[in-house]
Amino acid sequence: MTAQDVTHPVRLPRRSRQGVVMGMDVWQLTCLAVAAVILLIGVNRFGPPGLLYAAPAYLPIGVFAFITIHGDSAPHQVGIWLMKQLRHAMGATTQVYRPERSHVAGTLNLPGIRASVQLWDVDGVACVYNPHDRSVSVTAEVEVQGFLMKDITERYDLSQQWAPVLASFTQRPGIKRAVLQERTIPTTIRAARASYDAAVERHRLDPESPIGRNYSDVMDASEPFAVSHRNYLTFTLDLIALGPQLKALGGGDTAVKALARLEARNLADALSAARISVRSWLTVRDVASLARLGFDPEFAANVQNREDDRSGVDPIAIGPMYLEEPRGRNGIVYTDSAVHTTMWIHEWPRSETAVGFVEPLVFARTPSTGEAITHIFSIVLTPVSVKKALHRIEDDKKIWRGNEKLRAKRGVDGSAADAADWEGLERQEEEIVAGHGEFRYGAYLTVSAHDEEKLDQAIAGMRNALARAGMEPQILYCQQAEALMVNALPIGLGMN
Numbered sequence: 199m200t201a202q203d204v205t206h207p208v209r210l211p212r213r214s215r216q217g218v219v220m221g222m223d224v225w226q227l228t229c230l231a232v233a234a235v236i237l238l239i240g241v242n243r244f245g246p247p248g249l250l251y252a253a254p255a256y257l258p259i260g261v262f263a264f265i266t267i268h269g270d271s272a273p274h275q276v277g278i279w280l281m282k283q284l285r286h287a288m289g290a291t292t293q294v295y296r297p298e299r300s301h302v303a304g305t306l307n308l309p310g311i312r313a314s315v316q317l318w319d320v321d322g323v324a325c326v327y328n329p330h331d332r333s334v335s336v337t338a339e340v341e342v343q344g345f346l347m348k349d350i351t352e353r354y355d356l357s358q359q360w361a362p363v364l365a366s367f368t369q370r371p372g373i374k375r376a377v378l379q380e381r382t383i384p385t386t387i388r389a390a391r392a393s394y395d396a397a398v399e400r401h402r403l404d405p406e407s408p409i410g411r412n413y414s415d416v417m418d419a420s421e422p423f424a425v426s427h428r429n430y431l432t433f434t435l436d437l438i439a440l441g442p443q444l445k446a447l448g449g450g451d452t453a454v455k456a457l458a459r460l461e462a463r464n465l466a467d468a469l470s471a472a473r474i475s476v477r478s479w480l481t482v483r484d485v486a487s488l489a490r491l492g493f494d495p496e497f498a499a500n501v502q503n504r505e506d507d508r509s510g511v512d513p514i515a516i517g518p519m520y521l522e523e524p525r526g527r528n529g530i531v532y533t534d535s536a537v538h539t540t541m542w543i544h545e546w547p548r549s550e551t552a553v554g555f556v557e558p559l560v561f562a563r564t565p566s567t568g569e570a571i572t573h574i575f576s577i578v579l580t581p582v583s584v585k586k587a588l589h590r591i592e593d594d595k596k597i598w599r600g601n602e603k604l605r606a607k608r609g610v611d612g613s614a615a616d617a618a619d620w621e622g623l624e625r626q627e628e629e630i631v632a633g634h635g636e637f638r639y640g641a642y643l644t645v646s647a648h649d650e651e652k653l654d655q656a657i658a659g660m661r662n663a664l665a666r667a668g669m670e671p672q673i674l675y676c677q678q679a680e681a682l683m684v685n686a687l688p689i690g691l692g693m694n
Contacts, residue, residue, distance in 0.1 A: 368635030483510025492686030
């Protein structure tokens with residue numbers, strides 16, 4: 199491979215705009231169908247004058263199908279908005295945890311159906327069992343030492359070793375989902391202070407000397423800018439697909455725990471072969487801690503300063519004490535000490551770019567103050583078998599050819615975007631035949647701040663970082679609570 203290829207090897211296909219028919223989604227087609235039915239009824243009832251009589255009904259509905267709101271079709275957005283209004287009417291957009299109220303045994307302080315999620319301790323590793331979709335997840339904190347500090351060639355080599363690990367997920371039955379997550383939160387310099395105090399005592403230094411006071415002042419000044427960057431990999435197993443294997447292990451919860459333990463070891467070996475080290479497997483208290491810090495970032499210093507024997511958070515405090523989706527503010531959600539906005543990454547770099555192109559996002563800072571932006575960035579990967587991937591590509595090609603025929607009948611030439619969609623399908627098919635795996639993937643970015651004013655500044659800084667990385671976000675309007683749950687809880691969730 200040439201040096202130029204190594205320098206800019208990454209090129210992701212654009213999101214297809216073919217839709218179901220002529221770039222329209224199901225919601226738009228439904229509106230057009232309703233308009234056509236109204237028009238047909240009018241003509242059958244009144245004859246040709248029915249075209250005029252029914253116009254006030256079918257024209258607005260037909261035009262509405264072609265309007266876009268926040269980059270999405272208006273019918274889809276209105277449907278989501280109506281669902282939120284229904285939740286407001288039912289009081290489902292506000293949750294306040296009341297500790298003295300009776301709670302169902304075995305449930306967690308989490309909104310909605312996620313309260314029934316169970317946390318199991320298996321030899322010091324947290325196994326998260328979700329009874330609704332019959333899945334179990336384990337989470338590892340991973341790192342590639344100094345990845346963003348390495349040169350381009352080393353980054354490329356590491357990415358090449360990681361690719362077979364991802365491809366193997368599509369070749370093994372029972373792997374439901376893999377979630378790669380990067381979290382940036384404020385932290386403390388407790389370790390630096392402890393090291394300084396130890397050095398003062400060991401060398402019998404005078405902390406009141408000019409040098410000692412100057413060093414203390416430097417630590418005090420750096421404290422507000424201390425941040426923690428942590429990376430996690432959550433591995434989710436589909437227990438329905440793995441039914442025969444569970445039966446062979448004896449069935450029941452014991453078999454699920456044994457299977458999770460076995461898969462955790464297999465994953466650790468695969469990561470080690472790709473030169474990715476597992477810093478630790480999250481315990482039950484670690485899982486609760488990550489979730490808690492997602493809802494209450496100001497609690498971070500208390501958790502991070504705890505000793506090893508009492509690190510983390512008790513699972514009883516895993517969820518928010520307060521959560522609200524405010525009426526009239528469809529792009530934010532309030533929790534204990536923060537206000538959050540979650541965005542969906544709907545466009546990725548379409549021109550060749552370097553491995554590690556998300557670096558601006560990881561180190562994003564607020565433009566006005568230069569402070570690091572508190573955020574959670576998740577990539578949700580759903581493996582697709584080779585058979586299903588090839589079938590999906592063939593279906594997409596049929597849709598493309600159908601749209602092309604409709605364009606030809608209308609005398610409309612295909613655009614460069616349409617040509618790019620076809621080229622993308624051809625390239626995907628070639629890669630699958632060559633042995634690469636396919637994933638349905640989505641990426642979500644949660645930005646958090648103390649208040650709405652700081653949140654607006656943080657979002658502006660994050661948008662600048664995303665632009666430098668060649669990525670485009672879209673705020674998930676009217677879905678903020680659901681999106682926050684997906685990102686804040688390290689239990690392998692996704693948005694359908």
